[in-house]
Amino acid sequence: MLVLLAREARTEEFERVVRAAREAGADEADLARLERAKDLSLSIRALFARRQQREAGLSALVDTARDLTLPYNLDTLLKVITRRARLLLGLDMSWVTFHSFEAGRSIVRAADGHTSAITVGFAVPMGRGVGQQARQRSAPFWTADYLRDDSFAHSELIDDVVRAEGLHALMAVPLRHEDTELGNLYIAGRGIRYFDPDELSLMSSLADLAAVAIEKTRLLDQVRNEVVGLELNTSRAMSSSAAARQLRQVHGELIDMVLAGGGLHTLVEEAAGLLDGDLLVRDQAGRDLVSPARFPELDESEIGSVSLDAHTERRPVRTREGVWVAPVVAGREMLGTLLLAPAEGSDAESDTSYTVQLLALVAQTTALVLLMQRSAAAAEGQVRDELFDELLKGKAPAARLAERAHRIGMDPHTSHVVLVARPEGGSLARAVVLASSYAVQRSGFKSVEGDSIILMLPGTDAAVVARAASSALSSALDHPVTVGTAGPVTDLSSVGAAYQEARCCLDALTALGGAGGTASSRDLGFLGLLLSRSPDTLEFIHRTIGPVLDYDAQQRTELTSTLEAYFASAGSPTRAAETLHVHPNTVSRRLERISELLGPDWLEPARALEVQLAVQMQRTRRVLRGAAAIKRAAPASEAGTRR
Incomplete structure (x- = not known):
């Protein structure tokens, strides 16, 4: 049987062995x-087959997620979704409907594998069928044989379509984005x-990705x-100008380049050549996203x-040094800033009208690229968020966490720092968006709990990572951000404990009136020692009075005993x-030496307590070491007495 199992033999060969034994x-x-x-x-073979099927399904889902992040128009995207859904489960047909609540119907927007009945524009009643069941339950609903299943209300129109297409098995999966019901995906x-x-879970994941x-x-x-509207307005205002025609042509080329898959670096390289200068792109926090090899020093x-003026007036503004600053915005949201340093003698120094219009178009196209990158990151980040929640x-078992980490390209043994950040004012939704972008840029993770944002970022020094995150988020939000931190951790199973420690540090920082600051258990002194998940008393002692202990050991002095007597x-x-x-003068001189070693503030109340x-x-520790030494010596002494 083991040999047949290893050969992946057919079921008939297993039966043949039993039959031969019976005949013998x-x-x-x-x-x-x-x-x-x-x-x-046979059970083992079936188990392996199910696992292979599950792995194949997950792999296909990842491929689908990649496909869905590509820039499509809506009709093409829906065709990709229906084709992927049908192939994912190996079924015959799939289609997508969008709800029209005013008309009480769902309209078919795309279909794949149909023969005649279900086509684009076909109206499906919303009050009956498996689609209504899926919508009410907010979960996939299926039937193995639709026409013979009486567990739900049927519609004659839908029954006629199912009968015409010769369908039996049918599944409906709701398409929801946040609190909005978009429609249903049918397979x-x-x-x-x-x-x-497993198939239900797979289709739910596909529906979530499709909705995003x-x-x-x-x-x-x-x-x-919006871009078309801007182009039309520009065309009306400058229809007789050769410069206007050139602007339209350049604008179209930039949009086509972006929609063809060109990224931010490609856009900046092309735009820098058109503007005849060096172009620098910054995000909303002032960090460089794309910078040329050489760029003039900036004040x-x-x-x-000038950036504030540019964003307020929604137009490019020039500095005294001749650098153009253009806002990158989408609606009311500030996405970043463009900085143009024109080359000497270029048109950008003389023809300011053309430069302003072209730079504004480049800024608008840059906003499109940044929005596309954010949407793609949101779709791909869903899997990362689920892992971070676990x-x-x-x-979850450590082996399972490591396997999921490998699946998203993460090394489970990399050092990470856990942060719990709380914005002290402003919109929490905006803070979550900025924190998510910050985590993505650093290959980290993000989650939200209550009024706090939880981050896990690569790093080996919790205090340094926390200060950098607090500074970046505070600058972007224009509000202070309080951060408690713990780590580093190299074992994924320790992340939960590190999170609890970071949460305690945030609560302690708040109780101490440290809003807007950062703190780890080490930063909090003896309070940190109490909050730490693995207290290190020796490290606390050496961090607090280490210079005094070292001085006593080297000079054979009595500064430590003087401290004991003094307190x-x-x-x-x-x-x-x-x-x-x-x-008494000896004690005074020793106290002066202690002040030289520990600093003049060691007698301040908080420091003195530590x-x-x-x-x-x-x-x-000294008393316990002495007691341990006596215990070790006692057996040897008793043995000598017996001899």
């Missing part, structure tokens, strides 16, 4: 064992078929309409002021001198 006269016990071995072998086969949970892609395409259509204070819960005497050098049996706690911990 094997007893009933042997036949029973052989039958069980056959059944187990059907011309044979009776029962769908398993549809919204992205609608947004692109809206941008195209950032003037650039910031990491935060900390309940025990309520900060009185005189009483400390009596305890140590030395002159120093006193570190001294007590060091004393406790």
Whole structure:
């Protein structure tokens, strides 16, 4: 049986082995064992087949997600969705309908695999059929044999279509984007078929991706309409001008280049040649997205002021040094800034009218590219968000987490830092968008819980990563952002614990009145020691009074014991001198030396508390080491006595 299983033999060959044993006269016990071995072998083969089918489905879903991020118009996108849906489950037919709530009908917008009945424009009643069941349940609904299934209300019109197409198995999956019902995705086969949970999950994921892609395409259509409107207005205003004709031609070429798949770098290279200068693109936080090899030094204070004017007036503005600053906006949202440094003697220095119009068109096209990148990142980021949610819960097996991490191209052993950020004002929705963009740029993860944003970013120093994130988000939001942090972690199963620690650090920072700041357990001193998931008392001692301990070890002095006596005497050098049996001047000189080692602020209340706690911990460690040494010596002493 194992040999047949390894050869992936057909079922008949397994049966042949049992039949041969029966014909050879094997007893009933042997036949029973052989039958069980056959059944187990066939079960194992079926299990592997299901796993291969699941892996193939997930691989096909990833390919589909990539396809859906490409720039299509809506009709082409819907054709891609229906074709992918049909091939994903190997069925005969699929179609997409959009709801028309005013008319009470769903209109077929695309179909694949149909013969005659279901075509584009066909109206389906919304109140009946599997589509209505899927819409009510907000989940996939299916039937193995539609015409013979009486578990839902039928419609004669739909029944006639199903009968004309010769369909039996039918599944409807709702297309929803956030709180908006777009329509349904239907998959059907011309044979009776029962769908398993893996197939339902696969189609739900496809529907979610399709809904995001549809919204992205609608947004692109809206941008195209805005661009067309801008082009028409420009054409009316400058119809008799050769410059206007050139602007239209350049604008069309740039749009075509973007829609053909050209990215931001390609657009900037082409636009820099047209504008005869160096072009720099910055995001809304002022970070360089695309920068030339050589760009003039900028007065950032003037650039910031001119950028504000450009975004307020919605037009390019020139600095005193001759650098053009153009806003990159979509609606009311600021996406970034374009900076143009014209070459000496170029038209951009003399023909300001042409430069302003061309630069505005380049900025508009740049906004289109950034919106497309954001929509694509949203579709691809859904899988990453689901993985991050499981990491935060900390309940999934480590092997499963590692497998999912590898699937999205993440090294599960890379050091990551966990941040919990809370904006202190402004719109949380805008903060989430900016934080998501920040995480994507750094190959990190993002989640939201209540009024806080959870980030996991690559890094080895939690404090450095937290300060950088707080600064970037605060600058983009114009509001302070408070950040608690923990890490680094190299084990995915430890992310949940790191998140809890970071959450505690954020709460502690808030309680201490540190809104707008950042803190890790190390930054919080002894409070951090209490909050840490793995307290390191030795590291706390050396960080707090390490210079004093090192000085005592090197110079054979008594500064540590002086600290103990000083704190025990309520900060009185005189009483400390009596305890140590030395002159008060000796204690004063030792305290001066301690101030040189620890800094003049070591007697400030908060710092003094940490120093006193570190001294007590060091004393406790010394006592425990002595007790352990006595225990180890005791058995040896007893053995000598017996001898």
